[in-house]
Structure formats: structure tokens, C-alpha cells
Amino acid sequence: MSEFEKLKIVTRYELLKQLRRKRFYGALALTVLAQVLTIALYKGLDIPGKIHISDSPELFAIFSTSITTIAIIGSVFFSGDAIASEFEHKTGYILFPNPVKKITIVTGKYIACFIATAAILGVAYLISAFSLLGFYQSIPSGILSSLAIALALACCVLSIAFAFSSFMKGGMGATIATLLAFIMILPIVSTSLVYAGYNPWFLPNYAGNAVTATYGLQLGQVFGGFGEGRGARIGTPDPVTSFIVLLVYAAVLFQISIWLTKRREMV
């Protein structure tokens, strides 16, 4: 049997595993809730009026799709333990003594986690799309580019989670490390760089902001800054550059996770 056939088997059963876990449905429910809340507050508090920008499908899309980054970060909860748990919970004693390469196992797990994340993202974008149709009877074309960047961001976050998961002892540790990296360390670095006058286009969290930069509006104008002439300006990441940056991070970190898993022993 070819490794590709084995990859399909691993992916199928890993996906089944994800679909049986409460974490997947928890991440899905949180995403839906966050999106509904964002849309309700956008309309209920008249956000366009408050920021003095005329309401438009593009502005609405920026707010409604900005929440998708939460969905992606939520996916860390079901990808952080993907590799570590095989060692931590000793399930590796059942899986690894099979004639299947570790690269196949890691890739299958990655694809399964990606499909699960993409499913949640798909639901989030569908809610955005239906809301746009309902409120404005039109969907900005930028939503597709936004979805593409969101998927690239998902790949990047999954790769970070897999890299941590491939060498850390526990799944929870890998999950927390990924979350800390993405919601604390990287934002500190990127904000500091912005304050210092540098464009942090090469950082994955900054590149991830490009999910809202595909609608033709300047994010600095929408989300404001720190006042007139003071503080940091909110830049608008270039969608194409950001897409590439995210995929490069995803590819490199995924390779690292494969290399680390291959070297890891079932002690």
C-alpha cells in the first residue's frame, strides 16, 4: 500500500476523532456566538455612525470577518495536542508500531485539523455572507480573498501548534504555548515595531490582520489610532504579501514539526 493511501486513512480517522471531540463543537459554538454578537453590536450600536464612516457592505464585512481570527485561534484547542497526546497518553504505542511513516501520520493529523478549522471558518464566512445579503443585498468580492488569507492564517497557526506539540511533553502545554505566542508574544513584538516606525509585515499575527484588508478600506481609518499625531498608526497589511508570509511560516514550521516528531522517541 502506498504512503498516499495510508495518508488518506490517517486523515479520515483523525478527522473522525476531531468530530467526536467536544472541543470542535465548543470552538464552533464560540465562533458562531462571537460572530452573531459582533454583527448585533455593529448594527445595534451604530458603529459606522460612531466612527464617522458611512455604512457600506465593505465596512460591515471588515467587522464581521475580523472575528474569524478568533475561530482560527480557537482551533489551537483541538490541534495543540495532536502530536503530544500520542506520547503523553501512550496512544503512540498503538499507532507507531504500524508500518506507516511518521511524516504520513503528522501530515494526516495536520490535514484533519485543517479540515476541521476550515469547516469552522466556512461557517463563520457563511454567516458573514448571509448577513451581508440580508442587510445590503450584496457581497463584496474581497470576502473571497479574505477567506483565502484566513485559510493561510489557519495553516500558520496549525503549524505553530504542531511545532510546539511535536516536542512538548503535554498537549495542554503545547496549546498554551501556541496561544501565548499568538495572542501575547507576537502582538507585543509587532506593536513595538510599529511604535518604532517599522512595518512588521513579516510577523504572522500582523499578516493575519490582512483578513480585513481585502475590502479596499484603510484599517487605520476604520479602527482608529491613538490620537492625532501620537502613538502608533494602524497599518493595512498588503493581502498578497501577507498571504505569502503566512504560507511560508506554515510550510517551515510544519517541516520542523515533522523533523521533531521523526526524532522523538516513545520513551
Place this chain on the structure above:
Amino acid sequence: MREAIVIDGLSKYYNGFLALDKLSLRVRENEDVALLGPNGAGKTTTLKLICGLIRPSSGSVYINGVNVAEERERAISEVGTLLETPEFYSFFTPEETLSYLGKLRGMRERDLGHRIREVLKLVGLQKWTNIRIEKFSRGMKQRLALAQALLHDPQILILDEPSLGLDPRGMVDIREILKEAKKKKTIIFASHLLTEVTQICKKVAIIDHGKLRFYDDISRLKKKYRSLERAYLKLTEGAI
């Protein structure tokens, strides 16, 4: 008769601690060998090295002539394993677990269903086929672990304390299964239970502090030391 497993000068260090010291062992086809030794003697390390779950610091393992370190997937294709106290994916049922592992081993969908029912019946889990493993006791997981080891009808069985966690009936059941299996399979298994060893195996390898102290027929050992128990105590003297 050809050699199913060849262990050649195998050593393993764990962070500077020597767990296995130049172990050499040859197991012929259809032979059944028990690894005996005190806790920490190196039995499980030996079994893990045979399966390629850990890398040797020096030395080699060959299964059916294939070097495990160089071609792990090919070497272990005819091996069934039960190592440590394995855990299973708790969200799966035994049928799903065995289906997953069977497919990974290249078993055909048509034969797989029949074989899954067969091995689950063999280990006494036929009524639990579609119950999620999260509800299983330790003994039931041990039975399932044996079922997955036997699933693809491998030529070689590598078992680490197969009756661990089982009640007396479970122990007898496992012993009977292994007695039947040894008729056409090579078995190498680690155990602390001397009665189990004498009932299943003809040969014994006594390991202590990572070194092989004795490797021969149990009958010869008994002749020399009067009983397996006395031999074990004598050969592992001073072990903690």
C-alpha cells in the same frame, strides 16, 4: 530454521543512564522467548528497540533479516505488538480502532470486518464492539491491545506483560490465546510471572542491569538451578 529476530550488540543510553548494555540475542522462527528480569532491567527497552519506537545508542536489530533502524516500516510489517499499558483513542469504539489499525496495515475492507469480529471474540470483547473505549476498564483495554496485536495475523508477536491489569480469568484467557498463537508464531514477551513464562515459553532470557545473564531453554535452567524461581533469584541477585 531461519532467525526471526536478531539483536546484535544492542545498547541504549537514556540521558547518560545505560539501560541496555551490548545485548545480543537470536530468536528463531516459531520460537517463544520470555524476557525475565527485575524492574528497570531493560526488558521494555529491548522490546521498544525491536519495534523501532526508540533508537539504539549502538548495535542493531533485524527482523526477518531487515534492519529496523534502516527500514522500520518494512521490518515491522509482520509484527504485532503490545507495549507498556497502551491507551486507545477514547472517542473510538473497538471496531473503529481495529478498522483504523487494520487499514494502516493494508488489510482489505472485506476481510477486515470478519477478522475484527474474530479477534474481538477471541479476547472476549465481542459484546463491546461498538461501545466507546472511554467506558473501558484497564483489563478491557489490555484485551483490546492484544486484539490489535493479533489483528493482522502477524508472524511475530512482541508483548510486554500481556496479562498486566487482568483479573485471574483474564490472565488464563490470555495465556490460552498465547498458547494457541505460539504454535505458528514467534513470540517474544516480557513478564514478571514465572508461571506464565513456563506455561508459554520454552526459552528464557534473563536480563539484569541491562545485561543478558542467561539465554537458553527453561528446562536447562531448571536443571542447573533446580527451579526457574531459584534461577531468577540467583541470576538477578542484588537487583533492586
